[in-house]
Amino acid sequence: MIxxxxxxxxxxxxxxxxxxxxxDRENLMRSTQEVHFERGTNIHDGGECTGIIMIKSGSLRIxxxxxxxxxxxxxxxxxxxVCVLSASCVLNSITFDVFIDAEEESDCVIVGGCAxxxxxxxxxxxxxxxxxxxxxxxxxxxxxxxxxLFMSLDKRLAIFLLDEIxxxxxxxxxxxxxQIARYIGSAREVVTRMVKYFVSEGLVESSRxxxxxxxxxxxxxxAS
Amino acid sequence: MIxxxxxxxxxxxxxxxxxxxxxDRENLMRSTQEVHFERGTNIHDGGECTGIIMIKSGSLRIxxxxxxxxxxxxxxxxxxxVCVLSASCVLNSITFDVFIDAEEESDCVIVGGCAxxxxxxxxxxxxxxxxxxxxxxxxxxxxxxxxxLFMSLDKRLAIFLLDEIxxxxxxxxxxxxxQIARYIGSAREVVTRMVKYFVSEGLVESSRxxxxxxxxxxxxxxAS
Numbered sequence: 138m139i140x141x142x143x144x145x146x147x148x149x150x151x152x153x154x155x156x157x158x159x160x161d162r163e164n165l166m167r168s169t170q171e172v173h174f175e176r177g178t179n180i181h182d183g184g185e186c187t188g189i190i191m192i193k194s195g196s197l198r199i200x201x202x203x204x205x206x207x208x209x210x211x212x213x214x215x216x217x218x219v220c221v222l223s224a225s226c227v228l229n230s231i232t233f234d235v236f237i238d239a240e241e242e243s244d245c246v247i248v249g250g251c252a253x254x255x256x257x258x259x260x261x262x263x264x265x266x267x268x269x270x271x272x273x274x275x276x277x278x279x280x281x282x283x284x285x286l287f288m289s290l291d292k293r294l295a296i297f298l299l300d301e302i303x304x305x306x307x308x309x310x311x312x313x314x315x316q317i318a319r320y321i322g323s324a325r326e327v328v329t330r331m332v333k334y335f336v337s338e339g340l341v342e343s344s345r346x347x348x349x350x351x352x353x354x355x356x357x358x359x360a361s
Numbered sequence: 362m363i364x365x366x367x368x369x370x371x372x373x374x375x376x377x378x379x380x381x382x383x384x385d386r387e388n389l390m391r392s393t394q395e396v397h398f399e400r401g402t403n404i405h406d407g408g409e410c411t412g413i414i415m416i417k418s419g420s421l422r423i424x425x426x427x428x429x430x431x432x433x434x435x436x437x438x439x440x441x442x443v444c445v446l447s448a449s450c451v452l453n454s455i456t457f458d459v460f461i462d463a464e465e466e467s468d469c470v471i472v473g474g475c476a477x478x479x480x481x482x483x484x485x486x487x488x489x490x491x492x493x494x495x496x497x498x499x500x501x502x503x504x505x506x507x508x509x510l511f512m513s514l515d516k517r518l519a520i521f522l523l524d525e526i527x528x529x530x531x532x533x534x535x536x537x538x539x540q541i542a543r544y545i546g547s548a549r550e551v552v553t554r555m556v557k558y559f560v561s562e563g564l565v566e567s568s569r570x571x572x573x574x575x576x577x578x579x580x581x582x583x584a585s
Binding site for chain 1: 427452455488493500502506507
């Protein structure tokens with residue numbers, strides 16, 4: 138990836154890129170490196186400031202880890218996404234540690250945390266970008282937390298999907314999210330989000346024709 | 362509370378107050394109201410934009426609520442604190458709903474969300490303040506999540522405190538947080554934070570002399 142390609146990725150990912158001075162852009166470029174990660178590589182493990190990670194291809198999984206090795210996936214990032222929780226030096230108000238693995242073979246461009254932090258202290262637009270990017274993840278995490286703690290919709294949706302395919306045969310539930318929401322007493326947006334989550338976990342496949350169950354046994358474990 | 366008092370509270374709570382134009386200050390003041398809440402009052406319940414809440418006295422509890430009425434306390438706010446999660450119109454990236462109750466009789470000053478949002482779109486310093494204030498709570502919530510999901514330190518500390526008082530008699534554990542951390546295999550900061558949490562829950566009282574157990578039966582429930 139030549140310099141021009143990194144520049145055009147920065148331009149795509151950072152809304153402030155076009156407003157920076159050329160010297161600020163060069164400064165960021167100097168602290169930027171391309172990294173290729175094999176599937177399963179740990180990219181970030183907690184406290185240190187790895188930097189701002191832009192994902193060119195592949196996917197990253199962001200999770201927390203207990204002392205005894207229990208993991209909880211908070212969210213995933215894909216091509217075009219940017220990860221700021223890996224840059225603790227940019228976000229002073231973030232005091233928790235996350236872990237990041239490459240879930241597939243991934244190509245990333247990492248902007249050094251120090252250079253980014255220095256710029257964000259001088260440039261409010263950069264600071265606002267970093268804060269907003271982190272805050273979006275707050276919503277993701279709250280969603281995971283509510284699902285896990287209140288044990289509600291994931292279980293209800295899993296039970297519903299298993300019931301449907303056992304009643305009607307085959308492996309596909311041919312209903313809209315709206316219809317499913319009505320059946321399980323929820324809202325369409327909530328069902329859509331949970332289906333998306335099931336898709337990302339490889340449990341189901343979603344298409345215009347409906348929801349196809351891919352992993353019945355894991356779905357059963359969620360339902361039980 | 363006369364206008365001057367509200368102004369001096371704003372000056373205390375908002376780091377940007379001194380940098381605003383007089384017309385911006387007057388505009389915020391016009392959308393500001395004092396509210397007194399009796400203990401137990403629900404102040405905010407989810408989606409609507411209640412506004413930015415400044416706490417003059419008392420305390421507020423911020424929690425999430427499941428469909429079947431299960432609550433999880435995320436954090437508490439006290440005199441001098443400011444609550445931004447109650448202003449969904451200011452923070453577009455926050456998509457989850459929190460509930461807020463007055464846990465004690467509380468005096469608050471509430472700045473209207475619309476006026477604040479409008480200002481924050483024009484003034485990066487105001488925007489950065491709101492985003493950072495929200496992001497600090499992300500860390501609080503992650504802490505709660507880790508404690509609950511990994512079922513670790515709250516349980517270990519409760520077991521330790523109960524063991525100690527049953528071994529030594531009385532109701533006070535005369536050890537430093539450092540010493541307790543070593544006994545239960547944790548770090549001093551982590552123990553300090555958990556003790557603070559136990560104090561806020563009315564389970565123990567903390568002083569220079571040690572930690573006094575106030576509610577043995579609830580502590581036993583945590584330990585079991």
